Amino acid sequence: xxxxxxxxxxxxxxxxxxxxxxxxxxxxxxxxxxxxxxxxxxxxxxxxxxxxxxxxxxxxxxxxxxxxxxxxxxxxxxxxxxxxxxxxxxxxxxxxxxxxxxxxxxxxxxxxxxxxxxxxxxxxxxxxxxxxxxxxxxxxxxxxxxxxxxxxxxxxxxxxxxxxxxxxxxxxxxxxxxxxxxxxxxxxxxxxxxxxxxxxxxxxxxxxxxxxxxxxxxxxxxxxxxxxxxxxxxxxxxxxxxxxxxxxxxxxxxxxxxxxxxxxxxxxxxxxxxxxxxxxxxxxxxxxxxxxxxxxxxx
Amino acid sequence: xxxxxxxxxxxxxxxxxxxxxxxxxxxxxxxxxxxxxxxxxxxxxxxxxxxxxxxxxxxxxxxxxxxxxxxxxxxxxxxxxxxxxxxxxxxxxxxxxxxxxxxxxxxxxxxxxxxxxxxxxxxxxxxxxxxxxxxxxxxxxxxxxxxxxxxxxxxxxxxxxxxxxxxxxxxxxxxxxxxxxxxxxxxxxxxxxxxxxxxxxxxxxxxxxxxxxxxxxxxxxxxxxxxxxxxxxxxxxxxxxxxxxxxxxxxxxxxxxxxxxxxxxxxxxxxxxxxxxxxxxxxxxxxxxxxxxxxxxxxxxxxxxxx
Numbered sequence: 001x002x003x004x005x006x007x008x009x010x011x012x013x014x015x016x017x018x019x020x021x022x023x024x025x026x027x028x029x030x031x032x033x034x035x036x037x038x039x040x041x042x043x044x045x046x047x048x049x050x051x052x053x054x055x056x057x058x059x060x061x062x063x064x065x066x067x068x069x070x071x072x073x074x075x076x077x078x079x080x081x082x083x084x085x086x087x088x089x090x091x092x093x094x095x096x097x098x099x100x101x102x103x104x105x106x107x108x109x110x111x112x113x114x115x116x117x118x119x120x121x122x123x124x125x126x127x128x129x130x131x132x133x134x135x136x137x138x139x140x141x142x143x144x145x146x147x148x149x150x151x152x153x154x155x156x157x158x159x160x161x162x163x164x165x166x167x168x169x170x171x172x173x174x175x176x177x178x179x180x181x182x183x184x185x186x187x188x189x190x191x192x193x194x195x196x197x198x199x200x201x202x203x204x205x206x207x208x209x210x211x212x213x214x215x216x217x218x219x220x221x222x223x224x225x226x227x228x229x230x231x232x233x234x235x236x237x238x239x240x241x242x243x244x245x246x247x248x249x250x251x252x253x254x255x256x257x258x259x260x261x262x263x264x265x266x267x268x269x270x271x272x273x274x275x276x277x278x279x280x281x282x283x284x285x286x287x288x289x290x291x292x293x294x295x296x297x298x299x
Numbered sequence: 300x301x302x303x304x305x306x307x308x309x310x311x312x313x314x315x316x317x318x319x320x321x322x323x324x325x326x327x328x329x330x331x332x333x334x335x336x337x338x339x340x341x342x343x344x345x346x347x348x349x350x351x352x353x354x355x356x357x358x359x360x361x362x363x364x365x366x367x368x369x370x371x372x373x374x375x376x377x378x379x380x381x382x383x384x385x386x387x388x389x390x391x392x393x394x395x396x397x398x399x400x401x402x403x404x405x406x407x408x409x410x411x412x413x414x415x416x417x418x419x420x421x422x423x424x425x426x427x428x429x430x431x432x433x434x435x436x437x438x439x440x441x442x443x444x445x446x447x448x449x450x451x452x453x454x455x456x457x458x459x460x461x462x463x464x465x466x467x468x469x470x471x472x473x474x475x476x477x478x479x480x481x482x483x484x485x486x487x488x489x490x491x492x493x494x495x496x497x498x499x500x501x502x503x504x505x506x507x508x509x510x511x512x513x514x515x516x517x518x519x520x521x522x523x524x525x526x527x528x529x530x531x532x533x534x535x536x537x538x539x540x541x542x543x544x545x546x547x548x549x550x551x552x553x554x555x556x557x558x559x560x561x562x563x564x565x566x567x568x569x570x571x572x573x574x575x576x577x578x579x580x581x582x583x584x585x586x587x588x589x590x591x592x593x594x595x596x597x598x599x600x601x602x603x604x605x606x
Contacts, residue, residue: 139317144544144585147562147578151321154566154574155328231443235548238445239563251445258449258552265453272446279441 030292037288043281051097060088062095062248071264081266083256089267092248093274099160099249100275104230104282107167111229112222114168115175120206120214122176123183134180137173146170146232153241160249163242167229178221182214216293224286227279234275250275300597307593311586318586322579323367326571327360336571337380376576381568386576390558395580397467398557401549402542404477409484410535416485417492421527422519424497432489439486448479448552465554472553480549484538491534495527529599536592543588544581 031037050057060078066086074081080089122133140148152166186192187210195209234251236242243249245256250271257267326333334350335342342350351357355366370376376386416436420429455475456464466472499505500523508518547559554560558577565573 135313135317138314139321142314142318142582142586142589143578144541144581146547147544147581150547150562150566151325151574151578154571155325157330227441231441234443235445238443239547239551241563241566251443254443254446254449261449261453262457268446268449268453272443272450275443275446276438276441279443280437283437283441 027292031288034288034291036284037292040281040284040286040288043277044285047097047101047278047281050094051101054094054098058088058091058094060091062087062092063246064088071260071267073264074266080270081264083253083267084260084264089253089270092253093250093271096248096250096253096271097274097278099243099247100230100234100251100278103160103164103167103233103243104226107164107229107233108171108222108225110164110168111171111225112175112218115172116179116211116218118172119176119179120183120210123180124187124202124206124210130180133176137176140169140173146235149232149236150239150241153236158236158241158244160243160247163233163236166236167232170232171225171229174225175218175221178217179214182217183210186210186213220286220290220293223282223289227282227286230275230279230282303597304594307590311590314586315583318582319368319371319579320364322575322582323364325575325578329571333571336569339380371579376579377572379565379570379573381565381570381573386572389561389573390577390580394556394558394561397555398543398546398550398559401467401473401476401480401546401555401557402539404473405480405542405546405549406484406535406539408477408481409488409538412481412485413488414492414531416489417496417531418519418524420489420493421496421500429493433493436486436489439482440490442482444479444483445548445552447482448475448549451475451478452552467553467555467557476549476553476555479552480542480546484542487538488531488534492527492531495530496523499523499527529596532596532599533592536588536595540585540588540592543584 031041064087066082069078069082069086071084072078072082072086078088078090080093083089083092118133118137122130143151149163149166149170152169153162156162156165192205192209195205200209233242234249234254237249237251238255240255243252245252253271254268254275257264257269257271260267326336329336332347334347334354334356337354338346338350355363358366374387376390378385379389382389416432420432423429452464452475455461462471462475467476505518505523508522509515513522544558546555546557547563549555550557550560551563558581562574562577562581565571565577
């Protein structure tokens with residue numbers, strides 16, 4: 001059973017309890033029909049498995065130097081070639097995926113949690129709380145591009161942990177705004193008034209009744225945000241302000257290859273290609289999720 | 300319209316206060332003594348005290364903030380630790396104009412490519428050209444621009460020798476950086492134009508126009524595109540604003556001495572007054588561009604009421 005009119009008026013799928021067509025089943029069916037989204041999901045899954053299994057499947061130690069193989073092009077032994085210190089690029093990319101995916105996912109989760117809390121509080125309580133939180137978001141959004149992340153890294157210093165914090169900070173206003181909007185439309189629904197009338201506490205209304213009904217935009221935004229978080233994090237490392245060498249990280253590897261472009265373009269080529277593939281995967285998956293979860297964006 | 304501008308202007312005041320406060324607090328959030336950071340590691344206690352006195356660091360924080368804003372309004376953003384030059388002089392003599400040019404050309408390229416691709420896609424929905432253009436757009440927006448820049452240098456500068464690898468002097472220097480910076484924006488504008496056009500093409504008045512026997516081209520360019528462009532304008536403005544402050548990567552890859560590279564170099568050298576000043580200028584520019592975009596949006600779409 002579904003509530004088409006409610007969904008239509010709010011733009012938010014309303015949760016119902018009917019086992020034959022639960023939202024998850026219909027969501028899965030919609031997603032499975034979307035081949036592009038499925039391809040994205042497969043790419044994401046493959047890279048997640050590769051990252052988890054990196055120590056088992058990486059052919060070489062990612063930090064072991066072998067100067068006899070300095071700048072060696074791709075070969076049967078080293079599929080992606082070797083870098084300026086003779087290290088195996090494939091192994092470094094595999095290990096690097098652990099850092100890039102962890103940074104992308106952790107910073108998104110951190111930013112989403114803070115953003116969702118601020119967004120719900122803002123939308124639910126309204127008045128001065130709403131104005132205050134939204135003005136703070138406006139200020140954070142006034143720093144264009146990766147400037148906010150750069151400002152935070154310049155305060156905290158370059159490291160992987162600080163990149164996670166910087167990228168998460170960057171995510172907060174985006175999530176807060178989306179969640180605020182969704183909270184406002186759910187709050188207006190009659191069932192929330194009904195629950196309040198029977199004496200439910202604000203805490204219960206927020207976590208038991210509002211949050212479950214605004215998960216769709218949060219999931220969609222999170223998936224899409226991971227894609228840009230991976231790019232922002234590797235951009236910071238590329239600038240020398242993120243993960244520091246010799247730790248294998250895609251952005252750092254790309255930056256190291258810059259000096260050897262003429263002799264060994266493969267050093268920069270492969271890490272960049274991998275970032276592109278992973279980001280395309282997350283974007284395809286996110287677009288598919290949006291189409292499957294958000295009734296407004298049916299095309 | 301006048302009322303709208305005034306109200307919108309008032310809305311930017313809290314943002315400006317917040318931005319200046321955030322940038323001002325940066326210096327105080329850095330672990331360590333600001334005087335030590337400004338005077339350098341080798342400064343002795345007497346020099347540090349002198350520095351604190353000069354910078355007014357012994358005053359209450361709110362007084363320091365008001366002084367910072369007061370000075371900033373008068374064009375004084377402090378002095379660079381590294382070069383001893385005034386921060387505003389460094390920013391406004393040359394750097395800002397280079398970044399402005401880069402952002403402008405990048406946006407123009409993004410608009411041209413994005414609009415063409417978006418219109419073709421929307422008018423030939425689900426055709427081969429639509430699908431291929433949208434795949435290209437997906438890759439365009441997913442591509443890390445630092446990688447794109449490096450690859451362009453490899454193919455067109457190192458291999459073919461067509462363009463110089465670094466700098467910002469002649470048009471030849473500009474081709475690769477503009478391509479690098481414009482690609483992502485073009486992809487976003489293409490996707491936006493497509494979905495906006497599709498939405499408009501679904502309207503009754505378009506069907507009526509077709510039913511009247513109006514030529515396809517007239518329907519698309521005169522009736523549909525005009526209305527479809529309204530949301531695209533916002534994206535274009537945002538893109539330009541973002542590029543103004545976010546040309547960091549492109550400027551670093553192509554060694555262009557703009558604002559973005561200034562921020563990165565200053566962070567590396569721990570030249571905090573310069574970092575603060577540049578970030579403040581970029582944020583203020585972004586707020587101003589957003590303000591102009593909102594006004595333009597309102598002008599081209601009079602139906603929108605300020606909510």
